Amino acid sequence: MDLEKLEAILASQSHEFDVVVRIAKEEDIAVARQMAKKLAQEMGFSLADTTKVATAVSELARNIYRYAQQGRIMLRKKEEGKSGPSMEIIAADQGPGIPDVELVLTKGYTTYERSLGIGLSGVKRLMDSFAIYSAPGRGTVVVAEKRRRRF
Amino acid sequence: MHAPQNLSALARKIGRTPAETQLWEEFLGKLFAAEGAQEEAALTSTLRSLAEELEEEPLAAKIAALAAELPEFPATRVFQLALKACGEKRREQEETLSHLRQMLAELATPIIRIWTDMLLVAMIGNIDSQRAQDIAERLLNRVSSTRAKVVIVDVTGVPMIDTVVGGFLIEMFNATRLLGAEVILTGIKPEVAHTLVKLGVDFQTVSIARDLEDALRRGIALTMEETRKRRELALSLAKSGVGENDERGAF
Numbered sequence: 001m002d003l004e005k006l007e008a009i010l011a012s013q014s015h016e017f018d019v020v021v022r023i024a025k026e027e028d029i030a031v032a033r034q035m036a037k038k039l040a041q042e043m044g045f046s047l048a049d050t051t052k053v054a055t056a057v058s059e060l061a062r063n064i065y066r067y068a069q070q071g072r073i074m075l076r077k078k079e080e081g082k083s084g085p086s087m088e089i090i091a092a093d094q095g096p097g098i099p100d101v102e103l104v105l106t107k108g109y110t111t112y113e114r115s116l117g118i119g120l121s122g123v124k125r126l127m128d129s130f131a132i133y134s135a136p137g138r139g140t141v142v143v144a145e146k147r148r149r150r151f
Numbered sequence: 152m153h154a155p156q157n158l159s160a161l162a163r164k165i166g167r168t169p170a171e172t173q174l175w176e177e178f179l180g181k182l183f184a185a186e187g188a189q190e191e192a193a194l195t196s197t198l199r200s201l202a203e204e205l206e207e208e209p210l211a212a213k214i215a216a217l218a219a220e221l222p223e224f225p226a227t228r229v230f231q232l233a234l235k236a237c238g239e240k241r242r243e244q245e246e247t248l249s250h251l252r253q254m255l256a257e258l259a260t261p262i263i264r265i266w267t268d269m270l271l272v273a274m275i276g277n278i279d280s281q282r283a284q285d286i287a288e289r290l291l292n293r294v295s296s297t298r299a300k301v302v303i304v305d306v307t308g309v310p311m312i313d314t315v316v317g318g319f320l321i322e323m324f325n326a327t328r329l330l331g332a333e334v335i336l337t338g339i340k341p342e343v344a345h346t347l348v349k350l351g352v353d354f355q356t357v358s359i360a361r362d363l364e365d366a367l368r369r370g371i372a373l374t375m376e377e378t379r380k381r382r383e384l385a386l387s388l389a390k391s392g393v394g395e396n397d398e399r400g401a402f
Binding site for chain 1: 346
């Protein structure tokens with residue numbers, strides 16, 4: 001079930017999204033972050049939420065660059081009925097995959113030498129919804145969503 | 152062999168601006184003139200100018216259109232050359248970019264001595280691992296060479312702090328403290344504060360000031376405290392006569 005979902009998202013086409021950024025170099029992380037910030041501003045997110053979205057995208061893009069070398073960050077606006085509009089963030093790569101998804105969501109867990117190990121769990125806390133699909137050898141997909149709040 | 156006027160007519164048809172038309176004419180002229188290795192370089196450079204005049208996509212479309220017009224047009228070879236020209240163009244752009252980035256790294260983070268024994272690091276813009284490394288190295292060198300006792304780090308100009316930038320700051324703070332200087336962090340914006348708490352990045356090891364004024368005041372208090380302690384120590388040593396004995400012993 002999860003594997004199907006993973007393959008489906010990995011195979012998704014660019015035109016289904018508002019913004020697609022390929023991550024292959026460190027500079028691409030900044031590009032992804034900038035695009036996410038712009039989209040969030042366009043959608044009328046508050047300054048705090050725009051910063052949260054940009055930070056989450058930055059973390060996800062960094063994970064792609066670090067562990068899978070390349071992948072894609074895909075963003076799209078979702079106009080949904082009662083919960084209001086939201087932004088969907090998908091980070092997809094065909095990297096080594098994560099054997100134990102629960103473990104990587106533990107605060108402080110990292111396989112990377114100079115890292116705080118709070119990236120993914122941090123993203124989960126920054127977003128309204130968060131799901132991760134991964135299979136060793138196939139890749140990893142993170143689907144997160146942030147709703148726009150009205151003040 | 153084509154008549155030159157034929158080629159110029161074609162160039163006028165393809166080109167949209169006078170400059171572009173001229174380039175096409177030059178290109179077609181060279182293409183149908185004598186062949187050779189020298190020719191290749193000349194063709195590539197003309198294609199390069201065309202690529203600069205146009206975008207890559209319209210250029211490809213126009214080459215395809217030319218191939219449709221002229222049956223003997225060597226499309227494969229021209230595309231090969233065009234790709235080569237575009238590659239050259241991109242390489243040069245990348246070079247310029249890395250040069251600019253280097254310049255930015257030098258410009259963007261001034262380390263200023265704002266008070267006796269006190270340094271100010273004003274961080275501006277997004278921080279990537281390369282810049283982070285550079286800032287940390289320069290700061291640590293300055294702290295050690297100036298024997299600064301307080302370092303104020305102002306992050307007002309940093310739009311976003313993620314776990315990597317946060318981790319880098321913590322590392323830099325710890326290293327600075329190892330050199331014997333106190334760190335005061337200031338300039339965290341409300342939206343950044345919220346994000347940092349959600350992420351779980353905390354700066355417990357350093358003191359945090361509300362703004363630069365507060366940081367400066369605290370820094371001055373720290374250095375004055377240090378001077379006062381030193382003076383007291385010197386006085387008490389002088390009273391007990393230890394200092395004189397020490398001095399005699401030293402010489």
